[in-house]
Amino acid sequence: MTTFFRTTCLAAILSVTALSAQAQTALRLAHAAPDTDLQQTLATFFKEQLEERSGGEITVTIFPQGQLGNDAAMVDGTRSGIIDVVMTGLNNLTGLVPDAGAFELPFIFPTRADAYAALDGEVGQQIATQFEAHGLKMLGYPENGYRNMTNNRGPIVEPADVAGLQMRVNNSKALGDMFQLLGATPQQIPVAELYTALETGVVDAQDHPIGIVQSFKFDEVQEYLSLTQHAYSALALGMNLNKFNGLTEYQQKMITEVAAEAVAMQRDLSQEREEEMLTDLEGKGMKINRDVNAKAFQEAVRPVWDSFVQENGDAVVKAITGE
Known part of the structure; x- marks a missing residue:
């Protein structure tokens, strides 16, 4: 084999290798929940579907349970590009986009259908667009669920x-x-420190959706669970905007489609498993109270809405409620 031929072959091999490396996109996805939580189920679906549909062109490594830091650190890491995709409570992003705080108002969503309509509709997409000014591409709003109170x-x-x-x-x-x-x-x-805070008596009560109560094992340190359903809690699935914009149009389309499917799947499971989760918690000794005067709570917390409107205007609230 001549030197020229060997050199030509080596150059061709290196060229193909470089193109292959360039074509492969490795994503790091981080969230704070345990790997038994539905957030991990969503992350696994997102990973498997992207890797399968892209033929390995896109790979996803999942970092659950706050391995890459608490929620604030993960949001900052995603904005800076250290992390590619973050799944976190939408509340952790309202400092960037105050309008998103309307979704956190107590009793603003009478049903899950109302929440989905707002989050997936025009108002949710307008708010999603606002995150782009902060380096985030919003891929969707998974479900944390309705928040309920636990205490001892x-x-x-x-x-x-x-x-x-x-x-x-x-x-x-x-x-x-x-x-x-x-x-x-x-x-x-921070949620990662909450179990210890409850166990040691730093606090004696907390509020979370049922899935979080179960996956973080708060039943071990809380005796009573009251189904107050005082606020719907959405998650946010966000991606580093520069990373997203650097992908091909085909890759972007694949990621947005898989994200939408993952959100829909996770929401369905959240609803389907709620009673099963309650049965599990009750079996572990938690006392579950369904007798809650919801109307009295709604009237008592109405000033929270007034405070939000004073600070942020009423446009988003009216868009959600249709008033």
Whole structure:
């Protein structure tokens, strides 16, 4: 074999290898939930479908349970490009886009269908577009579910039953305002630290959707679960905007389609498994209270809406409620 021929062959091999490496897109997806949670189910679906449909051209590595940091760190990491895709509570993004805080208002969504219509419709997409100014491409709004209260004191039936509780809250201003209005003492604690905070008595109550109560095993440190359903909690599936824009049109289409399918699948499972989750929690000794005066709660927390409108205007609230 001549030197010229060997050199030509080597150049061709290197060229093909370089093109192959360039063509492959490796994505890092991070979330804070345990690998038993439906967030991991969604992440696994997203990974498997993208890898299969792209023929391995796109690969996804999943980092669950806050392996790449808490929610704030993961959001920052995704905006900077250290992480490619993040799944987190929408509340963790309202500091960037205050309008998104309307989705966190107590009792703004009477049913899941109302929530899906708003999130997937014009108002949800307008808010999704606002995230692009902050380096994020919103791929969809998975479901965390309706938030319910747990505590170690007793069932919560009336608004007065919340008074005096040391209530862990997330960084949602609406929820913090709500618990303060009801007479609790709200304390912001990252979800990764919440089990220990409940176990050691730093707080004696918290609110989360049923799936989170189960996957984080809060039944081990909380005796009562009251189905207050005081707020619908959406997740956000966001991608680094530069990473998304750097993909081919075909890859972008594939990612957005798979993301939409993953969100729909996860929402369906969330609804289907809710009663099963409640049965599991009850079997583990949690006392579940379904007797909640929802009307009294709605009336008691209405000032939270007024506060939001004062600060952000009423356009988004009216778009959601149709008023």
